[in-house]
Amino acid sequence: MTTAMSTDQIAGTTRVLIIEDDPSIAEAVRRVVAKQNGTGVVASDGRNGLRNFFEERPDLVVLDIGLPEMDGWQVLERIRDLSEVPVLILTARDLEQDKVRGLTAGADDYLTKPFGVQELGARIQALLRRSQTAVSTPAAEPPSVYRDGNLEVDWPAREVRVDGEVVGLTKLEFQLLQTFVRHPGQALATQQLLEQVWNDPFGIGPERVKFTVLRLRRKLGWHDEYKDVLEAIRGYGYRYTPVGDRITPAE
Ligand code: CA
Numbered sequence: 036m037t038t039a040m041s042t043d044q045i046a047g048t049t050r051v052l053i054i055e056d057d058p059s060i061a062e063a064v065r066r067v068v069a070k071q072n073g074t075g076v077v078a079s080d081g082r083n084g085l086r087n088f089f090e091e092r093p094d095l096v097v098l099d100i101g102l103p104e105m106d107g108w109q110v111l112e113r114i115r116d117l118s119e120v121p122v123l124i125l126t127a128r129d130l131e132q133d134k135v136r137g138l139t140a141g142a143d144d145y146l147t148k149p150f151g152v153q154e155l156g157a158r159i160q161a162l163l164r165r166s167q168t169a170v171s172t173p174a175a176e177p178p179s180v181y182r183d184g185n186l187e188v189d190w191p192a193r194e195v196r197v198d199g200e201v202v203g204l205t206k207l208e209f210q211l212l213q214t215f216v217r218h219p220g221q222a223l224a225t226q227q228l229l230e231q232v233w234n235d236p237f238g239i240g241p242e243r244v245k246f247t248v249l250r251l252r253r254k255l256g257w258h259d260e261y262k263d264v265l266e267a268i269r270g271y272g273y274r275y276t277p278v279g280d281r282i283t284p285a286e
Pocket of ligand 1: 055056
């Protein structure tokens with residue numbers, strides 16, 4: 036019997052990394068993924084999870100928080116340094132502060148144990164759909180190379196350099212930088228950034244923007260004397276002021 040492609044199916048090549056030390060939960064998640072036609076790979080501690088992440092390049096990560104070796108928070112931080120892969124946190128704790136911490140640390144969704152397999156399946160599908168639309172958003176490239184202070188962005192090559200050194204940005208970090216550079220000196224609302232960069236005006240919330248901005252600042256060295264280059268506007272959003280446009284006090 037052939038199975039028609041239905042709404043509860045994901046692409047057959049979809050790989051989901053499951054980082055979970057409880058074998059029965061890991062197996063339950065793996066079955067949910069398999070039922071949807073994807074492939075689930077299980078890692079039972081944080082360190083192996085991270086290793087698997089780099090080897091497997093999964094399309095989605097289901098991440099437990101209480102893990103041996105390296106906990107889920109540390110794993111999430113390492114993943115977010117390099118990738119915008121959707122991350123769904125699974126945890127036994129139903130604490131509001133944990134939920135907030137998870138989302139601010141760059142998780143895309145949060146599910147408390149015990150959870151229903153249907154709910155898990157629906158969340159996985161929603162995350163995959165969202166990441167596919169966000170990445171495929173077409174963006175017209177400004178021409179050639181943009182230079183400001185020690186920053187250099189080669190648009191066609193999608194390469195960012197600071198003081199001549201290449202800086203690795205994730206797709207979203209790159210798109211965020213591109214959006215700022217196209218609107219120099221303009222205050223951009225967080226909502227606007229969610230729409231333009233994340234293609235998600237309602238889902239994930241402003242904390243995602245805040246933490247991506249923090250990572251971008253850190254990677255580009257926009258702290259200390261450059262901290263105002265990408266400025267947070269309280270209760271509104273962010274403004275990029277090119278280094279060349281700033282008035283630097285004489286030494
Ligand atoms: Ca656990």
